[in-house]
Amino acid sequence: MNQDESAAGVDSWFNLAGTNPFSRILGFTVLASFLNPTNRDTSYIASGGWMLILGTLLEVGRRFCQWLYERFDIFQYSLTASFDEGDPAYEWIILFLTDKKLWKRSRFFHVTARTSARKWGVKTGPPRMAEHVDCVPTYEAPQLFQWKGYWAEIKRDAPSLMFSEEKGSHWSRKIFLTIYSKDVNALSALLEDARQLYLEVSQPNVIIRTADKGGRMGYDESMWLESKAKPRRALSSIILQEGVMQSILEDAREFIDSEEWYTLAGIPYRRGYLLHGPPGTGKSSTIYGIAGELGLEIYSLSLASQYVDDSFLQRSVSAIPKQAIFLIEDIDCAFPSREELNEMDEMPHYGPFPRKTKSGRPMSQVTLSGLLNVLDGVGSDEGKIFFATTNYVENLDPALLRPGRIDRKIQYYLATKTQAEALFIKFYPASLTTLSSELSASPSGPNVVLEKSPMVMNISERQAALVELAKEFASHVPEHEFSTAELQGYLLMWKKSPESAVSGVSEWVEVERKERKERLEREEERKQQLKEKREAQEAERLQGSLTRIGGTVVIAPPVADDASVSTVVNGEHATGNTANASPASTEASTATEQTISAARDSSTTLQVSAS
Numbered sequence: 001m002n003q004d005e006s007a008a009g010v011d012s013w014f015n016l017a018g019t020n021p022f023s024r025i026l027g028f029t030v031l032a033s034f035l036n037p038t039n040r041d042t043s044y045i046a047s048g049g050w051m052l053i054l055g056t057l058l059e060v061g062r063r064f065c066q067w068l069y070e071r072f073d074i075f076q077y078s079l080t081a082s083f084d085e086g087d088p089a090y091e092w093i094i095l096f097l098t099d100k101k102l103w104k105r106s107r108f109f110h111v112t113a114r115t116s117a118r119k120w121g122v123k124t125g126p127p128r129m130a131e132h133v134d135c136v137p138t139y140e141a142p143q144l145f146q147w148k149g150y151w152a153e154i155k156r157d158a159p160s161l162m163f164s165e166e167k168g169s170h171w172s173r174k175i176f177l178t179i180y181s182k183d184v185n186a187l188s189a190l191l192e193d194a195r196q197l198y199l200e201v202s203q204p205n206v207i208i209r210t211a212d213k214g215g216r217m218g219y220d221e222s223m224w225l226e227s228k229a230k231p232r233r234a235l236s237s238i239i240l241q242e243g244v245m246q247s248i249l250e251d252a253r254e255f256i257d258s259e260e261w262y263t264l265a266g267i268p269y270r271r272g273y274l275l276h277g278p279p280g281t282g283k284s285s286t287i288y289g290i291a292g293e294l295g296l297e298i299y300s301l302s303l304a305s306q307y308v309d310d311s312f313l314q315r316s317v318s319a320i321p322k323q324a325i326f327l328i329e330d331i332d333c334a335f336p337s338r339e340e341l342n343e344m345d346e347m348p349h350y351g352p353f354p355r356k357t358k359s360g361r362p363m364s365q366v367t368l369s370g371l372l373n374v375l376d377g378v379g380s381d382e383g384k385i386f387f388a389t390t391n392y393v394e395n396l397d398p399a400l401l402r403p404g405r406i407d408r409k410i411q412y413y414l415a416t417k418t419q420a421e422a423l424f425i426k427f428y429p430a431s432l433t434t435l436s437s438e439l440s441a442s443p444s445g446p447n448v449v450l451e452k453s454p455m456v457m458n459i460s461e462r463q464a465a466l467v468e469l470a471k472e473f474a475s476h477v478p479e480h481e482f483s484t485a486e487l488q489g490y491l492l493m494w495k496k497s498p499e500s501a502v503s504g505v506s507e508w509v510e511v512e513r514k515e516r517k518e519r520l521e522r523e524e525e526r527k528q529q530l531k532e533k534r535e536a537q538e539a540e541r542l543q544g545s546l547t548r549i550g551g552t553v554v555i556a557p558p559v560a561d562d563a564s565v566s567t568v569v570n571g572e573h574a575t576g577n578t579a580n581a582s583p584a585s586t587e588a589s590t591a592t593e594q595t596i597s598a599a600r601d602s603s604t605t606l607q608v609s610a611s
């Protein structure tokens with residue numbers, strides 16, 4: 001290759017720098033221009049040089065800023081706090097930022113219409129829309145704002161994948177708040193502001209949180225992921241027996257105010273209440289009412305959930321903040337009754353699937369001692385108010401009911417006449433009710449139209465008429481036979497017509513009684529069938545357990561096939577092996593079966609005469 005050819009080769013190679021897309025990369029173009037010996041275009045070289053210098057300056061500037069930022073951090077000119085979704089403080093900060101209107105600069109929103117997932121909606125668009133969906137700003141990019149003279153920055157982490165049994169795989173988030181200040185108090189002051197705002201805004205609601213198995217490994221504080229806000233219920237709308245509500249409320253209020261006393265007396269600062277009684281008598285309503293009145297959040301856990309075991313229970317209870325209500329509804333469901341346990345012993349159980357009672361109810365993974373530990377443990381003595389409800393107090397272990405775990409037991413009853421009357425009055429407020437006597441039917445047409453008649457009453461007249469109707473209604477409701485929920489269900493059928501509710505109540509009572517009787521009979525029949533089936537199975541099993549040795553029948557408790565058993569043969573002790581003993585078909589008399597059964601219960605070896 002001569003010199004010209006070689007120069008042309010180099011030239012074409014360097015020319016590539018201008019044509020190849022790769023060569024369009026700034027650095028490569030400039031470098032190529034500099035190195036190209038045939039490049040005569042000095043202005044091109046000059047502009048490339050300037051760009052190189054500019055790029056270098058920019059890079060130096062960037063590194064300097066980073067260096068400064070790191071110095072800032074090292075010299076503790078900033079404080080950073082992180083907030084996990086599912087932690088109550090996360091809600092405070094979201095609300096706080098929403099209140100600061102930071103979302104105006106946000107370009108990403110998390111939108112949800114699920115009521116259980118709704119948090120603090122950004123009020124955009126028509127008001128009706130804001131009632132239906134929640135648009136939570138995602139703060140993906142850091143956003144600066146000023147608060148009480150401090151500069152602060154907010155950043156939301158990219159979502160990370162979590163898993164829960166209820167929701168499966170789902171994304172969860174984290175928020176980082178940085179305050180540019182050396183003063184640690186700035187952070188606590190901001191948090192207190194956020195908490196106060198949260199309390200103020202959530203006052204008309206009761207916040208109910210439920211635990212979720214979600215939570216990144218090692219982030220147990222994120223267990224209470226699901227939350228919903230229920231409008232606060234006026235205590236007067238919960239109709240209990242005289243003084244019951246007031247006494248629970250005062251007790252809880254006194255407890256909240258006496259932290260110092262508990263500390264001085266060395267008594268763990270916690271209080272437990274058990275509300276027990278028939279379904280639909282107002283137990284849950286009482287708890288929601290009290291939570292609303294005292295401004296406490298409810299942390300509700302179902303022990304029947306399959307992911308709730310002793311360890312989950314312990315961790316989730318310790319994640320409940322101070323002065324909140326820890327609620328376990330239907331606490332008896334966690335622990336099967338003795339009868340159910342006996343039934344279960346007979347049922348085979350395979351693999352990792354949850355054990356179920358014969359009625360199909362899944363068995364709780366929580367043990368009684370696990371629950372007692374939680375109620376006694378350190379996690380529970382931080383001003384937590386524990387509420388439990390049950391329909392079957394008799395099924396509860398006495399250990400659970402001892403003071404310190406359950407301090408007050410409150411019994412609920414089926415409705416009295418007084419309660420029925422009060423319920424009627426609450427149900428038909430004079431200001432929203434029109435009595436049918438105030439309406440007159442238009443005479444014509446098959447569809448009778450009701451119109452206002454000239455006999456329209458004023459509020460106090462209507463009130464008096466409704467009181468009379470309430471008395472009449474109550475006189476037809478038998479004492480302690482129907483729950484308040486059942487009466488409420490009946491009244492709901494006559495929402496707009498109190499008079500019809502009164503005139504139809506006697507018939508409704510009769511129909512309900514009849515249906516109940518039939519239900520009871522069906523239930524009795526089912527139980528009887530179950531009992532007979534069980535007796536037949538038991539008899540069959542006993543037959544198999546009877547072993548005749550010589551003239552004496554030896555009944556042994558169920559043992560492994562090849563286990564060695566001690567028996568009594570004709571008054572003499574002997575040792576045998578069940579594997580060698582042939583099962584005898586013995587007709588045992590009923591009396592003998594009873595003895596056998598007693599022996600099996602006490603697991604002893606005994607001698608039975610077969611004659």
Ligand SMILES: Nc1ncnc2c1ncn2[C@@H]1O[C@H](COP(=O)(O)OP(=O)(O)OP(=O)(O)O)[C@@H](O)[C@H]1O
Pocket residue numbers: 237238239240277278279280281282283284285286389390391484485486488
């Ligand atoms: N004492 C009551 N006063 C007013 N409403 C009541 C009362 N009892 C029940 N209700 C109404 O009946 C419904 C069910 O009530 P609630 O859930 O409080 O009963 P419960 O005793 O907790 O029942 P369960 O034992 O089945 O959980 C609610 O809508 C509630 O408004």
